[in-house]
Amino acid sequence: MGASHRQIQGLLVTLAGGACLPNAIPPSERKLLATWTVSPKWRMAKDTTIWENSNGESYPFGVWIANYAASYAANVMVQVLIEEVFGFNTTSGLGPGTVSGFYGVGGCLNPNDNNDPQCGTEVPTKYHLNMEAWVNGYPLVWKNLQLEHPKTAPDDLGSMGYAGYAGSFLTEEVITTAHKTEGIALQYYKFWNASWYEPSKYTNTITDFNLSRWLKPCMNSDSVFMDDTTMRRHIQFTGDLDGLVLNTSNSRYYAKCQDGYFWRAPSCRGNASQCVPFVTGGSGWSIEEMMQKSVVLYMPLGLAVAAGWTEYTQIPFHYPKMQVYWWVPDPSFLELAPQMMQWAPLDKRGWANGYQVSQLGSIPIKKLVSRDLMVLAPNVRSFVSNIMISLKQMDEILLDQKNTSATWEDATCKWLLANEPVWRSWIPDESQCFPGFGLYDSVLKDFVDARENATNKIICQVYSVFRKALQSRYTAGLKWMM
Numbered sequence: 001m002g003a004s005h006r007q008i009q010g011l012l013v014t015l016a017g018g019a020c021l022p023n024a025i026p027p028s029e030r031k032l033l034a035t036w037t038v039s040p041k042w043r044m045a046k047d048t049t050i051w052e053n054s055n056g057e058s059y060p061f062g063v064w065i066a067n068y069a070a071s072y073a074a075n076v077m078v079q080v081l082i083e084e085v086f087g088f089n090t091t092s093g094l095g096p097g098t099v100s101g102f103y104g105v106g107g108c109l110n111p112n113d114n115n116d117p118q119c120g121t122e123v124p125t126k127y128h129l130n131m132e133a134w135v136n137g138y139p140l141v142w143k144n145l146q147l148e149h150p151k152t153a154p155d156d157l158g159s160m161g162y163a164g165y166a167g168s169f170l171t172e173e174v175i176t177t178a179h180k181t182e183g184i185a186l187q188y189y190k191f192w193n194a195s196w197y198e199p200s201k202y203t204n205t206i207t208d209f210n211l212s213r214w215l216k217p218c219m220n221s222d223s224v225f226m227d228d229t230t231m232r233r234h235i236q237f238t239g240d241l242d243g244l245v246l247n248t249s250n251s252r253y254y255a256k257c258q259d260g261y262f263w264r265a266p267s268c269r270g271n272a273s274q275c276v277p278f279v280t281g282g283s284g285w286s287i288e289e290m291m292q293k294s295v296v297l298y299m300p301l302g303l304a305v306a307a308g309w310t311e312y313t314q315i316p317f318h319y320p321k322m323q324v325y326w327w328v329p330d331p332s333f334l335e336l337a338p339q340m341m342q343w344a345p346l347d348k349r350g351w352a353n354g355y356q357v358s359q360l361g362s363i364p365i366k367k368l369v370s371r372d373l374m375v376l377a378p379n380v381r382s383f384v385s386n387i388m389i390s391l392k393q394m395d396e397i398l399l400d401q402k403n404t405s406a407t408w409e410d411a412t413c414k415w416l417l418a419n420e421p422v423w424r425s426w427i428p429d430e431s432q433c434f435p436g437f438g439l440y441d442s443v444l445k446d447f448v449d450a451r452e453n454a455t456n457k458i459i460c461q462v463y464s465v466f467r468k469a470l471q472s473r474y475t476a477g478l479k480w481m482m
Contacts, residue, residue: 224284
């Protein structure tokens with residue numbers, strides 16, 4: 001998912017200030033990451049590599065944030081823990097959406113330029129984490145990055161613990177009223193067939209709208225209603241020539257909007273008072289899908305695009321009895337408790353070919369880390385891998401931030417303080433070592449052979465090429481090759 005910087009301009013995080021957690025590692029004691037390269041002198045058995053700090057370069061732990069609410073919530077929450085529990089200095093980068101996160105964590109020099117992100121430069125990335133990534137929403141971009149730049153492409157550490165959904169939502173008020181009155185479940189598409197049901201009895205209609213106040217004209221140059229390729233697919237899959245206009249001067253099709261703002265489905269094309277509004281944003285998110293559904297499933301819908309982001313986020317509060325395009329997790333309409341419309345089971349082949357009348361599947365929301373994080377901070381990598389948060393928990397953070405207008409640091413801190421058992425379970429044992437690392441006495445500043453009987457704090461530390469460290473591991477029973 002993604003949005004423009006102006007769309008989320010009120011959500012920027014402020015990470016300066018006091019600590020969140022009672023026992024936070026203070027800023028004066030926080031450390032930097034350091035770059036490491038393969039030592040040419042030593043290798044461990046079984047091809048496990050010894051690393052050395054080659055040039056002394058160091059920098060803060062970089063967190064990449066996409067410019068939408070759930071990304072702020074997830075990334076800032078983890079950023080607080082990386083600072084205050086793991087003791088790293090951090091910095092953050094900002095991009096418009098998931099794809100910029102791929103490039104930011106993937107070491108690309110210009111991650112916000114989709115046309116030329118400048119990847120594969122072999123320069124160590126300064127961004128090491130991106131939470132809340134909609135990886136499956138951009139499969140080709142992800143696949144190409146992994147194939148073309150395997151040394152630097154991000155690692156996928158699995159699900160956040162919930163899936164994302166995007167599509168048409170209907171407010172709880174409509175669903176409840178229709179069920180109590182007539183025993184029908186308007187969240188299911190079969191109850192929208194105009195041959196049998198009249199859903200407009202429970203909803204707003206397109207005649208309620210102040211059109212120019214809220215909506216973008218269909219003839220707007222950036223509207224999907226004006227896209228010839230999309231409209232030709234509509235003919236291909238529905239045969240609905242009456243819903244389109246052919247411009248004879250350039251042989252291009254565009255949508256027929258009788259009032260200039262709403263495209264009407266065949267089942268209410270002759271009677272606007274029976275057309276239920278479906279409103280979306282951008283240039284027309286999901287318009288093609290809903291045009292197909294409204295024709296094939298005989299649904300009395302009027303489809304329109306909000307004039308801008310502000311209008312898009314306000315329309316459902318002014319006209320709450322309608323269908324609206326939305327995605328979760330997102331705080332925009334949480335107060336209305338919308339439910340996602342339920343369609344026929346997913347037809348993967350149909351969607352792959354452009355036929356969009358079935359349920360679009362959920363999208364796993366992923367945790368991405370830089371390829372070199374296993375060397376730079378393996379304990380943090382393990383911590384990120386352990387993170388699991390439910391959609392309900394994410395919604396709590398999002399709705400609290402929206403209602404209080406708190407900074408993302410304050411909103412996530414509030415959640416962390418109230419849910420310590422949850423995030424404590426994500427923290428790995430610091431003395432569980434990874435290949436290329438050894439047990440290190442943080443007071444004596446030396447490697448040890450065992451954690452038993454140690455009086456000082458034992459952590460994992462990357463090996464240097466010094467023979468003393470190598471010899472210490474040799475006595476523990478490992479073979480070394482020179």
